Amino acid sequence: MEPSSSPIGMKMDDSQPKLIQNWHKNGECPQGTIPIRRTQNHVLHRTFPFHQQGGQHYYPFGQLLGGHEFAFVTESGSTYHGAHASFNVWNPKTQANEFSLSQIWVMSDITTRNAIEAGWMRDNYHITGCYDLSCPSFVQTNHKFAIGSTIKPVSTYKGKTFDISILIYKDNNSGNWWLQVQDVVLGYWPGSIFTDLADSSTVVAWGGQIINVRSAQHHTTTQMGSAHFPSERYGKSSFFYNLKVIDYSNIQQDPASLQPYVTNSACYDLHVEENTNTNLGTYF
Template sequence: MHYGVKSLISVHNPSVELYQASMSEMWVQNGWGDQLNGLQAGWIVSPELNEDNHTRLFVLSTRDGYNTSCFTTLCNHFVQTSGTYPVDSELTQISIYEGDEYTLELSIYRDNVTSNWWLLAKGTEKIGYWPKELFPQLNDGALYVAWGGLVTSPPNHPSAPMGNGRRPVDPLSFKRAAYFRDLHVVDASSAYKDPDEKEFQVYTDDRSYCYGMVNAGYVQTMGHTILYGGPGGNDCGP
């Protein structure tokens, strides 16, 4: 069982159309079927949600196995506590291909006293929390944690780009692909631990020209790192 996740997420601004969205996120889940509870946080580009093409912080949660879900503070799933770090903040420092890199440091963890799940930025900035009463399946921890990219597009439309819009070429192509680095999980004592390599499973689109993911393992100065992303396109939808 896990009690949180942490990572530094490279920040990008993929080009998406009006009803597309591109997300880079980490999440915790527990439960099955309609009883699944899930909490997600990361960055998103979504003209429909945010009414712009900017890269923004976001959270997403579900109480019923994603039959329904809630973004940011559009419902009562997430309680904003920070007056200086809105949960839909624009991220203005964008990584440049083969150039400067910028990251978003986020943590999701369960408070051992209240059992509420908190979202932290930059290690110590409490952005807000998900109340335990709304997510009973997570009160004893998360069976499943993950890091990765997700895109959405309307039916019969091209699939949106993911990450920086490029597939990772090799495990060390940090300036050419989107990545999550310094991956950690939280144990029962609230300590950050390196993830167990034996527990890692990689899930990608079976059409490798659409999207890809590379588990780079532990990299010196970067910690445990995964690279991901891809262009999407006409043949990449469901």
């Protein structure tokens, strides 16, 4: 199954590195099948998985959950049929029972539990919900990529950066929400699993999140993104660029009025840049 349409004007950058996973050296799955990451009961630590979620979820930004900290930007005020961004993959350190992620959120409103989320995660967390293919909602259609497996390469401080492009968009004919990473269409969330998102989204967000369980009775040392503040600029700080929203006519648009949101600027922060470089689009 393939999407019947894709956003008008949305062109993925062919110069971006292809997604590489360790299991590729052993071959690939045949057409008509998908790779599934083997889960072992004693393995709770997952490094750099690409993760996706959909349906009813538990991150209502309007009433911040205890222990969750964010640095993200939102776009609202209209109806959206998807979103896009390119952003760095890093190797943040995480304490036990915590995670750090960078992702896109597509939500029906700011206080909803009806959301689609996709990005990468450094996971050292005892998961209480579900991610990747452990959720019954996401339908994978691509046989070359194992969702939840390690992503390589990752960015290095003052060194080379590795970016991924993620596109989430609604197929207006089927009502399904499709996920594309780099130039690879991975699969879709069926429109039938949603209530508020059955028609469209009213809020899109991009950015980072960590969980702070205060296990040592003080603020966590878990890092977000590159673990360096935005004042250090590109190559040192985590970077999101080419932010786009998909409108009701399936046309990509620049965000009109980004709103930054930071829960604890002493620990995690962001800075939205003016669009002075057309190759980067809207970025922070």
